[in-house]
Amino acid sequence: MCVWVCFLVCVSVTGWFLTAEQIMTGEPHTVPVNNCQVLKEARFAVAEFNKANVQEQFAYKVLNITSAKMQIVAGINYILEVWLGRTVCKKSHTADSEPCALHPEPKASSRFKECQCHFIVTDVPWENSRALTLNKCHPN
Ligand SMILES: *[C@@H]1O[C@H](CO)[C@@H](O)[C@H](O)[C@H]1NC(C)=O
Numbered sequence: 024m025c026v027w028v029c030f031l032v033c034v035s036v037t038g039w040f041l042t043a044e045q046i047m048t049g050e051p052h053t054v055p056v057n058n059c060q061v062l063k064e065a066r067f068a069v070a071e072f073n074k075a076n077v078q079e080q081f082a083y084k085v086l087n088i089t090s091a092k093m094q095i096v097a098g099i100n101y102i103l104e105v106w107l108g109r110t111v112c113k114k115s116h117t118a119d120s121e122p123c124a125l126h127p128e129p130k131a132s133s134r135f136k137e138c139q140c141h142f143i144v145t146d147v148p149w150e151n152s153r154a155l156t157l158n159k160c161h162p163n
Contacts, residue, residue: 051092051102061091064101064153066121068142071155072107073114083107084120086137098147100156105140107160135162 054061065085073082090104110123117123128136143157 049094049096051094051100054091054093056088056091058091061088061101061103064144064146065091065103065105065142066119067153068103068105068140068144068155068158069107069120070118072140072142072158072160073117073120075155075158076114079109080113080115081126082110082112082114082117082120082123083138084110084123084125098145098150098152101142101144101146103140103142103144105142106137106163107140108137109135138162 065088069083069085073079076083084107086106086108088103088105090102092100092102094100094102109126110117110120111126112120112123126136138160140160141157142155142159144153145156146153
């Protein structure tokens with residue numbers, strides 16, 4: 024179903040794609056946070072975040088995206104401001120945390136439940152490569 028939703032979103036922002044092709048200056052440009060490519064990059068970012076978050080056994084998921092920018096350099100940088108929430112899914116069993124329920128407030132634990140992240144995903148579509156090049160999160 025999501026595929027269809029994303030497809031519809033893509034169709035409705037075709038104008039945005041035309042604009043993207045015209046951006047050759049390397050300046051970051053604000054793009055809609057509900058754009059399907061932005062959602063895809065944010066999901067990739069959280070999967071990488073979960074891999075790097077070695078002390079945590081539970082996977083985090085995207086709560087919302089508060090800002091998204093796109094910058095065309097040697098690849099395409101997606102500059103994202105994202106809120107993540109801790110879920111009940113064990114990282115070792117979770118490829119995609121999206122369907123996971125949020126974890127209830129941890130009791131006597133210093134672990135945080137939500138965090139605010141600044142991510143940059145560098146996507147090089149013509150080389151079929153994608154990397155999380157900036158991963159800065161703080162608990163909230
Ligand atoms: C995003 O989620 C955080 C954490 O739940 C919340 O504090 C913030 O208000 C949300 N922002 C938007 C724009 O929904």
